[in-house]
Amino acid sequence: MAKAFTxxxxxxxxxxxxxxxxxxxxxxxxxxxxxxxxxxxxxxxxWRYENDDETKPKADFILNQxxxxxxxxxxxxxxxxxxxREHAAWSIQDYGFNVVVSSFFADIFKxxxxxxxxxxxxxxxxxxxxxxxxxxxxxxxxxxxxxxxTIDATGESESFEINAYKKTCMxxxxxxxxxxxxxxxxxxxxxxxxx
Amino acid sequence: MGKSLFEKIWERHVVxxxxxxxxxxxxxxxxxxxxxxxxxxxGLNKRGIKVFRPKQTVxxxxxxxxxxxxxxxxxxxxxxKQVEALxxxxxxxxxxxxxxxxxxxxxxxxxxxxxxxxxxxxxxxCGDSHTxxxxxxxxxxxxxxxxEVEMVLSTQCLLHSKPKLMRIIVEGELNxxxxxxxxxxxxxxxxxxxxxxxxxxxxxxxAIRSLSMEARMTICNMxxxxxxxxxxxxPDETTFNYIKGRxxxxxxxxxxxxxxxxxxxxxxxxxDKEYHFDAADIQPMITYGxxxxxxxxxxxxxxxxxxxxxxxxxxxxxxxAYMGLEQGAPIKGQKVDYVFIGSCTNSRIEDLRMVAAxxxxxxxxxxxxxWIVPGSKQVEAQAKAEGIDKVFEEAGFVLRQPGCxxxxxxxxxxxxxxxxxxxxxxxxxxxxxxxxxxxxxASPLTAAVAAITGKVGDVREWPL
Numbered sequence: 001m002a003k004a005f006t007x008x009x010x011x012x013x014x015x016x017x018x019x020x021x022x023x024x025x026x027x028x029x030x031x032x033x034x035x036x037x038x039x040x041x042x043x044x045x046x047w048r049y050e051n052d053d054e055t056k057p058k059a060d061f062i063l064n065q066x067x068x069x070x071x072x073x074x075x076x077x078x079x080x081x082x083x084x085r086e087h088a089a090w091s092i093q094d095y096g097f098n099v100v101v102s103s104f105f106a107d108i109f110k111x112x113x114x115x116x117x118x119x120x121x122x123x124x125x126x127x128x129x130x131x132x133x134x135x136x137x138x139x140x141x142x143x144x145x146x147x148x149x150t151i152d153a154t155g156e157s158e159s160f161e162i163n164a165y166k167k168t169c170m171x172x173x174x175x176x177x178x179x180x181x182x183x184x185x186x187x188x189x190x191x192x193x194x195x
Numbered sequence: 196m197g198k199s200l201f202e203k204i205w206e207r208h209v210v211x212x213x214x215x216x217x218x219x220x221x222x223x224x225x226x227x228x229x230x231x232x233x234x235x236x237x238g239l240n241k242r243g244i245k246v247f248r249p250k251q252t253v254x255x256x257x258x259x260x261x262x263x264x265x266x267x268x269x270x271x272x273x274x275x276k277q278v279e280a281l282x283x284x285x286x287x288x289x290x291x292x293x294x295x296x297x298x299x300x301x302x303x304x305x306x307x308x309x310x311x312x313x314x315x316x317x318x319x320x321c322g323d324s325h326t327x328x329x330x331x332x333x334x335x336x337x338x339x340x341x342x343e344v345e346m347v348l349s350t351q352c353l354l355h356s357k358p359k360l361m362r363i364i365v366e367g368e369l370n371x372x373x374x375x376x377x378x379x380x381x382x383x384x385x386x387x388x389x390x391x392x393x394x395x396x397x398x399x400x401x402a403i404r405s406l407s408m409e410a411r412m413t414i415c416n417m418x419x420x421x422x423x424x425x426x427x428x429x430p431d432e433t434t435f436n437y438i439k440g441r442x443x444x445x446x447x448x449x450x451x452x453x454x455x456x457x458x459x460x461x462x463x464x465x466x467d468k469e470y471h472f473d474a475a476d477i478q479p480m481i482t483y484g485x486x487x488x489x490x491x492x493x494x495x496x497x498x499x500x501x502x503x504x505x506x507x508x509x510x511x512x513x514x515x516a517y518m519g520l521e522q523g524a525p526i527k528g529q530k531v532d533y534v535f536i537g538s539c540t541n542s543r544i545e546d547l548r549m550v551a552a553x554x555x556x557x558x559x560x561x562x563x564x565x566w567i568v569p570g571s572k573q574v575e576a577q578a579k580a581e582g583i584d585k586v587f588e589e590a591g592f593v594l595r596q597p598g599c600x601x602x603x604x605x606x607x608x609x610x611x612x613x614x615x616x617x618x619x620x621x622x623x624x625x626x627x628x629x630x631x632x633x634x635x636x637a638s639p640l641t642a643a644v645a646a647i648t649g650k651v652g653d654v655r656e657w658p659l
Binding site for chain 2: 033
């Protein structure tokens with residue numbers, strides 16, 4: 001059961017890098033846990049620290065710039081490509097992001113995010129570039145019910161797609177396993193009738 | 196209207212479709228490994244339920260395992276704990292485990308096909324993006340996240356929306372020295388690392404048909420590097436002959452083949468997108484950047500801001516700074532420090548045979564470290580039976596033990612920061628082979644050239 005999601009208004013962290021792969025989001029050497037907790041501290045580990053040393057943050061990396069904060073991560077196109085590791089979604093969520101905005105998401109990452117109550121919001125490339133041009137004070141409102149993302153200061157807004165089923169799940173905090181377990185009869189019938 | 200191969204398999208596996216939402220897709224075979232399954236088993240245990248169809252689940256340990264001295268306990272504590280958790284979970288839930296020490300252990304995408312578990316017409320998933328490999332048999336096979344692993348363990352089903360359909364046709368005869376890895380790196384260089392996102396990709400055409408199963412697996416393996424949901428190739432005699440006689444091949448083989456023969460895209464099947472490539476245009480390929488779409492012929496020059504495609508333009512300087520390479524420079528002659536031949540892309544017996552045939556009678560360059568890692572215990576045994584290990588030994592290489600090894604920098608086999616590794620694996624992302632490691636993706640032949648010369652070279656300059 002994920003946390004129910006409604007509307008989020010927040011500042012955002014702009015990560016203007018394309019093709020961010022899941023090895024960057026969470027390097028493989030941190031995948032050795034057997035629980036889902038505590039991945040946030042290693043989010044973007046090798047972009048965040050010199051030589052893997054937490055006492056040496058890389059000043060030019062966006063997560064190390066305290067003027068940028070918020071529950072929304074805004075990233076350039078093809079975010080989350082590569083490995084299927086769900087640890088990428090866990091680390092993003094554990095760090096404190098509840099929304100990721102990009103003009104294009106890799107498929108598996110998108111599913112993993114949705115399955116953890118992190119909302120992937122796909123916007124047009126011009127809208128994305130507009131977000132990157134805003135200052136660190138700007139706030140965005142993401143309204144899942146209305147399927148809109150709005151720049152609060154100017155009112156500029158765009159709508160985003162999400163399938164109706166996933167939307168209901170996100171809003172109510174349902175998860176797919178509950179649903180699948182509820183239709184077990186259908187699954188058994190399928191097995192008995194399959195060629 | 197005719198149906199595509201993908202649609203024929205998909206439609207047979209839909210349990211039901213949710214209005215305005217995804218379909219409930221039945222999964223025939225579920226492979227699991229130690230890294231992406233523990234949290235899923237925790238989920239089942241928390242709900243107090245058991246694996247729904249344990250006989251349709253197969254486990255192995257591959258990502259974390261050392262590739263030397265596998266008879267000893269795993270040194271690294273967290274890796275050892277993850278492997279122990281897999282043993283415990285499989286035992287508690289009645290799942291067959293081909294773990295360390297088992298004669299079937301190996302990389303999950305190598306053992307499925309070689310045991311005959313992977314068959315045409317199936318739906319196959321695993322918590323690993325390179326599950327697309329199994330599509331080479333004409334199956335729908337794709338990688339999933341851990342929440343989805345939990346869904347399949349608990350219900351043998353997943354919720355998925357039907358992807359769009361793409362067909363990539365490669366016609367003609369391959370040039371000398373060009374192998375399937377070059378085909379897929381070439382396609383990637385043309386359509387980019389996101390070119391197939393949202394699509395199921397069928398590979399077709401005479402150049403694809405001419406390939407062995409091992410070679411087809413290399414191509415489908417890297418369909419995820421284009422962003423593809425899955426990659427698949429229609430089964431044919433090559434497929435049937437490969438499966439015949441394998442451990443888990445169907446008992447009534449002729450009946451199975453008769454059904455498999457229906458699995459092809461009808462002549463009037465419609466694809467949302469189609470690409471045509473000419474095999475004659477493909478040369479031995481290598482990557483220079485930090486995504487698998489950043490590839491060039493080994494005889495080519497690294498693109499410049501002016502010559503690079505739009506997709507990779509903004510990332511070019513960042514990539515080259517990481518790689519320590521220059522715009523416009525030739526890649527041939529580039530010094531390499533490590534050679535890694537292995538991974539679910541290129542660690543099958545045919546790959547090792549190809550490398551052995553090339554290095555026989557030659558000597559390893561003195562300033563290069565060479566790691567050759569078989570994909571499975573069966574590949575290892577076969578290589579030894581054929582004397583391939585001796586050929587490697589005489590050349591100065593060591594045939595290690597099976598595992599994911601240096602493909603992903605999470606076991607003991609890591610490339611040190613700043614070092615160049617020519618690798619037959621699938622990803623050249625920053626830090627993929629170890630923090631700061633610099634990866635050049637290439638075919639086993641091109642990797643073998645580097646093992647002998649210590650440099651990026653053109654295999655066509657050697658007698659083949």
